[in-house]
Amino acid sequence: MNNKLKAAVKKELHCGLEYLKAEKIKKAFYHLERAHILGQESPYYHTASHLYMLYAAIIDKNIREVIGQLFRIPTGFIGSIVGIFPVGNTGRSNISAFKPMPLPKDLQKVIDSSR
Numbered sequence: 482m483n484n485k486l487k488a489a490v491k492k493e494l495h496c497g498l499e500y501l502k503a504e505k506i507k508k509a510f511y512h513l514e515r516a517h518i519l520g521q522e523s524p525y526y527h528t529a530s531h532l533y534m535l536y537a538a539i540i541d542k543n544i545r546e547v548i549g550q551l552f553r554i555p556t557g558f559i560g561s562i563v564g565i566f567p568v569g570n571t572g573r574s575n576i577s578a579f580k581p582m583p584l585p586k587d588l589q590k591v592i593d594s595s596r
């Protein structure tokens with residue numbers, strides 16, 4: 482992962498964490514999903530996005546999301562290490578962990594410009 486993509490992931494994780502601190506869960510998840518989309522190729526950032534989502538799910542008392550994130554933390558880490566992950570997937574438990582999804586246009590531009 483190059484520095485431009487890394488900076489974009491860090492920005493989304495930071496925004497997500499700030500919204501978590503403010504207990505604005507919906508906005509937090511929005512940014513954490515974006516961090517997940519951008520960070521999947523990195524075991525570190527992929528796992529970080531799921532850990533933050535786990536934290537958000539706990540604050541939100543969303544048991545389904547907690548369970549989903551507990552599954553996604555190890556599988557996401559391994560997927561990133563072996564280079565197998567569904568492009569565009571948001572990382573939430575309301576979507577299959579293996580389903581590719583269309584990339585938001587602005588994130589596609591970030592990814593394209595970082596290659």
Ligand SMILES: [Fe+2]
Nearest residue numbers: 527553557572
């Ligand atoms: Fe994931």
